[in-house]
Amino acid sequence: MSESAQSAPPVTFPPAFLWGAATSAYQIEGAVREDGRTPSIWDTFSHTPGRTADGETGDIAVDHYHRYREDVALMADLGLNAYRFSISWSRVQPTGRGPAVQRGLDFYRRLVDELLAHGIRPAITLYHWDLPQELEDAGGWPERDTAYRFAEYARIVGEALGDRVEQWITLNEPWCSAFLGYGSGVHAPGRTDAAASLRAAHHLNLAHGLGASALRSVMPARNAVAVSLNSSVVRTVSQDPADLAAGQKIDDLANGVFHGPMLHGTYPETLLAATSSVTDWSYVRDRDLETIHQPLDALGLNYYTPTLVSAAEEQVSGPRPDGHGASAHSPWPGADDVAFHQTPGERTEMGWTIDPTGLHELIMRYTREAPGLPLYVTENGAAYDDKPDPDGRVHDPERIAYLHGHLSAVRRAITDGADVRGYFLWSLMDNFEWAYGYGKRFGAVYVDYTTLERTPKSSAHWYGRAARTGELPPLEG
Ligand code: FCB
DSSP: OOHHHHHSOOOBOOTTOEEEEEOOHHHHOOOTTSTTOOOBHHHHHHTSTTSSGGGOOSSSTTOHHHHHHHHHHHHHHHTOOEEEEEOOHHHHSTTSSSSOOHHHHHHHHHHHHHHHHTTOEEEEEEESSOOBHHHHHTTOTTSTHHHHHHHHHHHHHHHHHTTTOOEEEEEEOHHIIIIITTTSOSSTTOOOOHHHHHHHHHHHHHHHHHHHHHHHHHSOTTSEEEEEEOOOOEEESSOOHHHHHHHHHHHIIIIIHHHIIIIISSOOHHHHHHTTTTOOOTTOOTTHHHHHOOOOSOEEEEOSOOEEEEEOSSOOOSOEEOSSOEESSOSSTTOTTEEEEOOSSOBOTTSOBOOHHHHHHHHHHHHHHSTTOOEEEEEEOOOOOOOOOTTSOOOOHHHHHHHHHHHHHHHHHHHTTOOEEEEEEEOSBOOOOGGGGGGSOOOSEEEOTTTOOEEEOHHHHHHHHHHHHTBOOOOOO
């Protein structure tokens, strides 16, 4: 431990702060064919040869569908007081439309009951990337109707669980759904069509707006409706006007495209101009922006690493990493004149640079962008190549250091006036990391993929202590 960390004053949090962990349905549940569930785009994608590392799928994942009681007990033992999870749409509405399948909803009823019985506050994400395959067959997110289907689904889940769940998140990281799903194609459904990716972005925005009002129409007014954005902290290599313009372009494509309509009821002019060779935005109908611009009760921020860009010396083409996997197709429509750079510093197993200052910057930006709106860090965490010691324990001091650094950044932001109400560590346990399969371990709890046995890593104990005391414990020596 460094001397400064030893002698630094304790980092303490407000008493009502939520100390949570996050997961998503396809990454943990398994049981993909049980109780009426049908394939989502991630089932189809992961079963398509060449799409995921070693052809891995979420068929079994970590079998949370059958082991949820054990998982809730684990969280309770650690001392967590909140849990963010997502609902599998095709478990609830197998064809993506029409009446709900009660057996599917029953799983989430049981899970919520179990959480509440253990004093853990549930936070539901309605959409964490697993569109029912039938809706993709009908055109997916580039089609306007998908937004209406989402609103119907939101209403069903709101009706079923709104009496007991107070925190709701419409979409998780719509950037990934739109631009990795339909642009670079490294995520399901794996399409590579720049124009379709922008249409998808608009219809995801519309889904958020329609979904938020559908939730509100069936839920008690005390419930909070939010969205989780993976807003990028975009930095430029210099203050040169060309580099600053590159930064603006990526900021629009990463952030403004979502927070523009959601928070301000408008798409940034600079975004419309920069993408005019790709799309004419004619699918944005009158009143859509009004629909999208729903009052929010909170905003969820997911943060892992900053993004560093410059103007490109020449047009960039060919494979390039985007942080979620390499593709010959860019997830940034209209930005072939932008170059992406590795940010300096230590990296996690994902190759993502560790930079807690980015989290502070992000929180302060949204404190200005959305004054008065409570903020939550709805995801933050790190992948490391964790392995059990011969005695069966899993020591992950790097993850503890990562969490310490980022939670300290959250605390600094609170001191600087930000209204951050909680933090959800990604992730509760090791799980299916999308196209990377099971190779990247983000969990605070280690999962043995042969036996599915769960073992809290030292970071889980460290984080649990923080949750119980409201103060960050010292770093592990
Ligand atoms: C986020 C996703 C989450 C997980 C983490 C590492 O983009 O929301 O499911 O993959 O990254």
